[in-house]
Amino acid sequence: MAGAKGRWESVSLRKKLVLVFLVVSLLPTLLMTIIGSLATYRRAYETTMILNTEGLNWARDQLHLYAGEMTSMFYALQLDRDFRNAVERWDYDSGTLQDFATLRDRLLTQLNRHSSISSITVMAPDSDTVVVAERAGVRLLRVGEEPEALLDLFHRSEEEQTNLFFKRAGQRVLAVHDVRSFEDRKLLGQIQAEIRLRPLELLMERLLVVQQEQIFLLNDEGEVVHAYPAEEVERLDESDSWVVFSSREARDKLGIMKRVPRREIVRSILPTVFSGLSVGLLSAIIAVIASILLSALISRPVTRLAERVKNIELQTLVLEEDQHGSDEVRVLEQRITLFVERIRELIRNEYDMKMQARLAQIDALQAQVNPHFLHNTLQLIGSISLAHDVPEVYRISSALSKLMRYSMAFEAHFVSLDEELQNLENYILIQKERFADRFSLDLSVDSQVRRCLVPRLLLQPLAENSFKHGFSGKSGSWVLTITAFLDESNKVHIIVRDNGKGIDPSTLDQLQSQLRARDSSTTLLNPLRLSEHIGLLNTHDRIRLSYADGDGLQIGCVQGEYTEVRLTLEGRT
Known part of the structure; x- marks a missing residue:
């Protein structure tokens, strides 16, 4: 390890830069090329899968419409009473001329309505004569008279659906419908409609994406009734060399399946992948050339600077001027000196900040002493007033002392409503001394709500607001009414109402x-934009942050008559 480290340190800066640039540029380029090629291959493969799946879903919808058309035709014949009677009689004795005429007329009508059908055959299980309706006319055939016609009944079990099913007969595709009696479900006859293959092949042809694909039409039993390109397929090969797509579901009368050679999918994707690899290889070559050039451009001035820095004086950081140096090197020389000066400045600033923090801590400790001193002074005034028989001064100083003690209890964020009312009474006592008989307080508080916890100093700001904005400038008597109760949903309602001049x-x-x-956002009171009603807004924010959604403060008034503040908060004990 030590030897390898020593050999690395002995390598020139230019060679190191070449290696670094190659690692920084070439490796990510190669890595991104490989990842991009794989991602391109995956996306192209997935796109091919999606195209085939969407195509089969579209074809399935078309086949549903086609099967619906066949079902409508067969139901029209099934519900025709004359047609059913003719088929039933045909089963017993090959019918009469009138029955033949009925069958002829109905079959020709359906042929004319449905261009996708080339012929319709009606046969009965106990009759050797069948009726074949073609566009050229209607004729009678005996079973076996034309072997190529393959005139046979298709039998299905009672559990299988017989209203409509598809079968292959030689090179023909037949839509088959059993005519059964309504009473005992006995087979009376069978209608076989020969389907014109060209419209179906056009539909299947639109699904071709790559070469050597095969598309199959399947009936509800999973049998192949037709293949495109046309070829006999008795058994579907679903080996790993094929990718099979199918939109067929169990309830489909006619389904479609497609199989694609896996090698053809890969072959269709490879040109895109090769294009990405070619771009990546070209980028790698450019990265190598750029690394060599950039390393030479960067290392030359830095090497010259390193030679001059060897002779630098540590205290002054003075460099010999480089007449041939680049602009960047000259800037570096200047910044070295500025860097040291900045370090010295930061050291001085750090020392000043620590000193200021200690002074602020000392000021905070002194600020805590002043309220205690005032509290003790008020107690002294109360004692002197009792000694000189001045009870009014004692009551005021005692009330003010209790107000200060209550406001200094920073550790108690929540108090009972009863404690809050006691503090309010101390505030009201001082106000009564100011305004004598002009002011009165009316309390209506349920006993059960007095135990509920409320934020400390909740009511005093509201009372101060009444004196400042409601009673100020109003003649006559002043009444402050406070009502508190607990509702059925465990919500505490506190109503503070004054008969002042309103808002x-x-x-x-x-x-x-x-x-x-404030209700529609998380915005709190902005100390830079304080309004004259800061007490109301502050009280609302405290309730909203401490209690459930919907709790808070509401205000209403009638100018010249009253102002009412309603507090709603969750009942806690």
Whole structure:
């Protein structure tokens, strides 16, 4: 390992750059070429599969329509009473001239309606005479009279479907329908419609994609009734050398299957793959040439710079000027000195930041001392007021001290509603001392809701809002009403209502829009855009973040009469 490392370090910079460039450019190029070729092959193969599958699905839909046409024709004959009676009598005694005329007229009518049929044959199980309707006319044949006609009944078990099935008779494809009695399902006769093969072959021809493909029409028993290109196929070879596609389902009267030589699929894809490989090989050659050229261009000025850096003075970082150096090298020389200066500056900044952090920590500790000092001072004022028999001062200082203690309890984020009401009463006591008999508080709180937990300092901002915006500038008595109850769905409802002057409509619309905006997003109170109703918005955000969806604050008012704030939050104990 040490020897290999030493040999690598002794290699020139130019050779190292050539090797690095080759690794960085050539290997990814080759790798991407191989991956791209494989991906191209896979995509082309999958595309071929998709094309064949979609083609068979389309052909299956066409065959469904074709089978539906045959079914309609057979049902039209089956439901024709005269036709059924003629077939039934034909089974017993070969019928009469009238029966023959009935059969002739009905068969010729269907031939004229369906261009896809070349002839229709009606035969009975107990009769040796059959009726053959062709476009040239209708004739009677005896069984065996024309051996090439292959006039035989096709028998199926009762479990198999007999309303419509397809059979192959020599080179012909027949659509077959059994005429049975409705009472005992006895076979009265059989209708065989010879199908014109050319329309089916045109449909099958459209499915050809590559050479040497074979397409087969299958009946509901899985038998081959026709093949394209036309050839006899008694048994389908489904070995690995073939890729078989089939859209046939068990309920299909006429299905279609296609088999493609696997080698033909590969042969059709190879030109695309070879094109990708050729592009990759050309890219690899270009990468080798570019690596050699770039290594020479980069290593030459860097090598000259390395020779001069050997003589650099560590403290001053002064380099001898290179008269033949490139612009990049001169920039590098200048940046080396600037780099050291920047390091020194960062060291000084880091030291300053640590000092500022320590000073901020000391300030925070001092800020915690001030509230305690004020609390102790208020207690002292209360004691002095009792000693001098001034109970009003004692009540106010005691209430203010309790308010400060309650607001400084940072560790308690949630308190009972009863505790919150007690804190509010301390705030109201101070306000009553300010406004004497002009102000009154009306509490209506159910006992069961007093145990429910609410965010600390939930009600005091709402009361302050009433004094600041509702009662200010209003003559007469002021009444603040607080109602709290628990509904059947375990929701706590708190209603804070004042009889102040209310809110003007434009301000109310703006405030309600801000509340709705908070409900429809995760946006919280933006301290850079504080409105004069920050207490309401802050209370709404605290409820929305701490409780279930839909909980929060709603506000309503009638200007000149009242303002009502309704809080809804989940009942917790």
